[in-house]
Amino acid sequence: MGDQDFKNSVEATLKVIGGKWKPMILCHLQEGTKRFGELKREMPEITEKMLTEQLRELEQDGIIHRKAYIQVPPKVEYSLTEYGKTLREVLDVMSRWGSKHRMRRTE
Amino acid sequence: MGDQDFKNSVEATLKVIGGKWKPMILCHLQEGTKRFGELKREMPEITEKMLTEQLRELEQDGIIHRKAYIQVPPKVEYSLTEYGKTLREVLDVMSRWGSKHRMRRTE
DNA sequence: CGGTATCCGCGACGATACTG
DNA sequence: CAGTATCGTCGCGGATACCG
Numbered sequence: 001m002g003d004q005d006f007k008n009s010v011e012a013t014l015k016v017i018g019g020k021w022k023p024m025i026l027c028h029l030q031e032g033t034k035r036f037g038e039l040k041r042e043m044p045e046i047t048e049k050m051l052t053e054q055l056r057e058l059e060q061d062g063i064i065h066r067k068a069y070i071q072v073p074p075k076v077e078y079s080l081t082e083y084g085k086t087l088r089e090v091l092d093v094m095s096r097w098g099s100k101h102r103m104r105r106t107e
Numbered sequence: 108m109g110d111q112d113f114k115n116s117v118e119a120t121l122k123v124i125g126g127k128w129k130p131m132i133l134c135h136l137q138e139g140t141k142r143f144g145e146l147k148r149e150m151p152e153i154t155e156k157m158l159t160e161q162l163r164e165l166e167q168d169g170i171i172h173r174k175a176y177i178q179v180p181p182k183v184e185y186s187l188t189e190y191g192k193t194l195r196e197v198l199d200v201m202s203r204w205g206s207k208h209r210m211r212r213t214e
Numbered sequence: 215c216g217g218t219a220t221c222c223g224c225g226a227c228g229a230t231a232c233t234g
Numbered sequence: 235c236a237g238t239a240t241c242g243t244c245g246c247g248g249a250t251a252c253c254g
Binding site: 003005006007008009010011012013014016017018023024027028031061062083086087089090091093094095096097098099100101102104 | 110112113114115116117118119120121123124125130131134135168169190193194196197198200201202203204205206207208209211
């Protein structure tokens with residue numbers, strides 16, 4: 001693989017998980033299916049607008065699945081797709097490196 | 108490790124390599140030591156300002172080493188630190204996932 | 215050669231109000 | 235409950251000029 005491909009592929013990954021809130025969202029969805037309000041409650045700092053936007057982008061990238069129940073009151077569930085679950089390895093490696101890095105910076 | 112730590116660690120990694128030009132810079136430095144002008148030539152799209160800024164940040168994070176030769180004309184060499192080389196695993200995993208992701212999107 | 219300094223546009227992100 | 239719509243802010247990154 002050429003340097004260009006290597007770099008472009010890294011950037012493609014960053015586009016998918018690089019959003020400000022996406023790692024956090026993906027982390028919460030590792031635990032399983034969650035409703036919109038559940039995610040909102042677990043991430044009080046995020047606005048509804050940003051949560052919606054980031055969820056939509058993750059959905060478009062095939063990472064998460066959105067299941068809307070047509071009922072009143074509305075109910076929407078978000079979960080990782082099988083494809084989205086393949087991101088776990090990436091997140092794990094990043095988490096491990098980041099954890100060492102943080103330790104290093106505070107030594 | 109708690110969810111908070113996991114998420115914070117991923118974000119710590121993103122802070123280090125998430126900059127717009129950093130994956131590209133790190134990719135070029137995998138090949139070995141490079142001079143400022145060399146990097147500039149290999150990345151014609153980046154401005155000198157951004158190249159300088161991103162190199163400084165990578166240096167502050169301990170990822171790269173900056174060696175300035177006190178002479179006229181100036182000569183500055185950048186290289187990965189031993190610590191910076193540990194990022195390779197992270198970049199590799201991201202590259203592999205991103206490459207599959209790009210294929211998937213164009214199927 | 216390898217940078218700074220300065221100015222500025224634009225898009226990401228936020229706050230708030232409203233709705234099916 | 236799960237969103238839109240609208241408006242406002244902020245800082246990243248680009249353009250250009252200058253410097254040791």
